Amino acid sequence: xxxxxxxxxxxxxxxxxxxxxxxxxxxxxxxxxxxxxxxxxxxxxxxxxxxxxxxxxxxxxxxxxxxxxxxxxxxxxxxxxxxxxxxxxxxxxxxxxxxxxxxxxxxxxxxxxxxxxxxxxxxxxxxxxxxxxxxxxxxxxxxxxxxxxxxxxxxxxxxxxxxxxxxxxxxxxxxxxxxxxxxxxxxxxxxxxxxxxxxxxxxxxxxxxxxxxxxxxxxxxxxxxxxxxxxxxxxxxxxxxxxxxxxxxxxxxxxxxxxxxxxxxxxxxxxxxxxxxxxxxxxxxxxxxxxxxxxxxxxxxxxxxxxxxxxxxxxxxxxxxxxxxxxxxxxxxxxxxxxxxxxxxxxxxxxxxxxxxxxxxxxxxxxxxxxxxxxxxxxxxxxxxxxxxxxxxxxxxxxxxxxxxxxxxxxxxxxxxxxxxxxxxxxxxxxxxxxxxxxxxxxxxxxxxxxxxxxxxxxxxxxxxxxxxxxxxxxxxxxxxxxxxxxxxxxxxxxxxxxx
Numbered sequence: 001x002x003x004x005x006x007x008x009x010x011x012x013x014x015x016x017x018x019x020x021x022x023x024x025x026x027x028x029x030x031x032x033x034x035x036x037x038x039x040x041x042x043x044x045x046x047x048x049x050x051x052x053x054x055x056x057x058x059x060x061x062x063x064x065x066x067x068x069x070x071x072x073x074x075x076x077x078x079x080x081x082x083x084x085x086x087x088x089x090x091x092x093x094x095x096x097x098x099x100x101x102x103x104x105x106x107x108x109x110x111x112x113x114x115x116x117x118x119x120x121x122x123x124x125x126x127x128x129x130x131x132x133x134x135x136x137x138x139x140x141x142x143x144x145x146x147x148x149x150x151x152x153x154x155x156x157x158x159x160x161x162x163x164x165x166x167x168x169x170x171x172x173x174x175x176x177x178x179x180x181x182x183x184x185x186x187x188x189x190x191x192x193x194x195x196x197x198x199x200x201x202x203x204x205x206x207x208x209x210x211x212x213x214x215x216x217x218x219x220x221x222x223x224x225x226x227x228x229x230x231x232x233x234x235x236x237x238x239x240x241x242x243x244x245x246x247x248x249x250x251x252x253x254x255x256x257x258x259x260x261x262x263x264x265x266x267x268x269x270x271x272x273x274x275x276x277x278x279x280x281x282x283x284x285x286x287x288x289x290x291x292x293x294x295x296x297x298x299x300x301x302x303x304x305x306x307x308x309x310x311x312x313x314x315x316x317x318x319x320x321x322x323x324x325x326x327x328x329x330x331x332x333x334x335x336x337x338x339x340x341x342x343x344x345x346x347x348x349x350x351x352x353x354x355x356x357x358x359x360x361x362x363x364x365x366x367x368x369x370x371x372x373x374x375x376x377x378x379x380x381x382x383x384x385x386x387x388x389x390x391x392x393x394x395x396x397x398x399x400x401x402x403x404x405x406x407x408x409x410x411x412x413x414x415x416x417x418x419x420x421x422x423x424x425x426x427x428x429x430x431x432x433x434x435x436x437x438x439x440x441x442x443x444x445x446x447x448x449x450x451x452x453x454x455x456x457x458x459x460x461x462x463x464x465x466x467x468x469x470x471x472x473x474x475x476x477x478x479x480x481x482x483x484x485x486x487x488x489x490x491x492x493x494x495x496x497x498x499x500x
Contacts, residue, residue, distance in 0.1 A: 007452035007459060010152050011472040016145035018111045018479055020486060025098030026069030028060055035064035040072065041096040048081050048088040048102075051121075056096060070097040073104040078117050080105060083138040086131045087124030089117050103141065108479040110154055114161035119149065122446035150450050151472045155465040156458065163454050167445050175438045181431045185424045192420045193372035196365075196413045197403050199257035205412050212259045213406050215360070219263060222360055242266050247401050254374050256403045266398030268361040274327075274394070275348035276316045280305035286313050290349045291326045294338040297371045299324075307347065316347035318354070321363045325353040325370070327392050334390040335379030337370045339363050353394055361402075365410040368417055369402055 006012065025043075028035040038061025047056045065072060073079060075095050081088045083101040091113065098104060107116050120127075127147075131137035152160065195201040206212070223243040230236040247262050256262055266272075280288045284306030293300050307313065318324075320342030326334060328351040340346065348354060357363050369375050378400055383390040405413070448454055459466055468474065 004451055006150055007152075007456075009156075009459065009466040009472060010150055010452060011476065012148050013151050013476060014145060015105075015147040015149045017476060018107055018116075018149060018151065019145075020106045020108055020479075020483055022141065022145070023071050023073065023104040023106065024069075025071050025073075025100055025102055025104075027099045028064035028068040028070060032064075035060055035068075037061060038064060040065060041092070041094055042070065042099065043073075043079065043090075043092065043096045043102060044099045045081050045083070045085045045088075045101050048085045048090055051090060051117075053090055053092040053094075053096075055094070056092075060097060065097055070099065071104070072097045076113060078105045078107070078113055078120070079103070080120065080144070082141065082144065084136055086137055086139055087121075087127040089120045091117060103144070108482050110475045110478045110482070112154065112157040112161050114165070115152070115157035118161060118164050118446060119450055122443070122450050123147070150452075151476060152452070152455075153466040153470050153472050154475055155462070155470060156455055159455055159458055160449050164445065164449055167454075168442060171438060171442050171445065175435065178431050178435050178438065182428060185428055188424055189421060190373050192417055193368055194254075194374065196417050197369050197372050197374050198254045199260060199403070199405065201416050202405070202409055202412050203257075206257065206259065206409065213408075215259070215261045215404060215406060218360060219261065219267065222358055223267065226358065239271075242398070253377060254403060257405070260403055260405045262401050263404045264398060265355070265366075265400040265402050268358055268366075268402065268404070269398075270356040270358065272394040272397060273354050275350045275352045275354065276307070276312050277350040278307065278309065278312055280307055280349070282306070284308040286317075287344070287346045288349050289318075289324065289340070289346050289352065291329055291333075291336075291351045294324060294326055294336050294352075297336075297338055297367055299338045299340060299343070301343065313345075313347055318342075318346050318348060319356065321357065323355040323357065323363050323366050323370075324348055325355055325392075325397055327351060327353050327394070327397070328389055330388065331380075331383065331385060331390045334383050335370065335376060335392055337367050339367050353397060355397070360404065360407060362407060362410045362414060364414040366402070368414070370400075374403075375400070 028042075030036075036058060038059055040060050040062065041056040042058045042060040042064075043053070043056045044058065046058075047053055060070070064070070072095055073092075075093055076091055079090050079092065079096075079098060080103050081101060082103050105116065107113055127139060128137075130143050131139050192201065199206070223239075227236050227239045227243065230239050242264075245264060245266075247264055276288065280290075282305065285308040286306060287301070287304040288307050289299065290305065292303060318340045320340065322340045324338050324340060326336045328334065329336070340348075355366065357366060370379075379392055382396045382399070383392050445454075452459070464470065466472075
């Protein structure tokens, strides 16, 4: 802090000089389960993720307090982490026992606890840098005591704390509003997709068209061509059966415009195929796309595995426009999709199904339909659940009842979805940028506070409150006298509540 210019009425001292004592804690024996069935809050680093606690995760009994090195700390006492979560400080609204990774700081009555807490948060990065250790970092108590502390007159400490209460609350309010926007955008994207597969998105476009193709006739034409071009009689019979199946309207949960048809996905794609089950390697000639590479309807080309097997590459190679469907995953993620657009040569793994669209279906429209709430709801209905994984096989994927417009309207739908999604992406990026600025703003405000910049005018208006008996020098003298007058505190056998 030596390089920071402070007000003349302030003094730089060490943290220990304004504390009456520092109290640690402990962990009751884990082998005695009854110790952890009480109603006394017991704080650990798990509870250090909030500035003000309303409860702890764990609770212990009075017997646990009596038979361990823990201490019950009074409500409103600043508590810091000295192992893991370095730089964290909280004040609980209740009395709480603490474990050995935490320390309670007992400031003198001549020091504002709120001022102390805000100052500690302002030097979080410095405290993190003081941590030592390889896997788990800790900080020595001597280093905590030696931290340079800006001693302001007590009246000014309270003013600073009050100002920070207001300013940081405003920052947190702004942050909370910004953090809600991504959820709103997620609902917006789902609303766009819902309108896409129900025809609402292109309602005006259809009204402006003079002619709309007869999709039933188009489907018959495609079916006849696919069956006729099948290389074997067995395949002809199999495909004829696919095209003779009647759609189940019960599976349709959206209203379809009169010019659209509903059609099982199997009639609109080449026969589905599963990916390779061969073991992949960390390096090789061609990447093998896995379920983790399907993210938010797009391919993520990070965390790749590879193969150099020529037969595998030839058998499972992807073509631009292939839609990849995740057939096995957790119940929440099964059924996610992405389109391979020929970015680089690749094959696909066994937990994926390749869907190659015929001429009546655009890959992008299919991708949007499967990622819509309608598509996700279908997957939820038909998935088979295991212990921790769910599965949707090719037969169930083929039975997906797809609301089908003409390819011209599909193109219009895709264009409109892309425009709206791009708009949402722009907003989301602006929100992320704003969040970064807001996060920096908190530290900026804290830094200004402990340089005395927030109270510059207040000092000019209140010279009597920062001089004489109210000065920082007098404050330190009072604390010194208070510490010298303190008597050693005897341990209590029951409540073990530490009081300063």
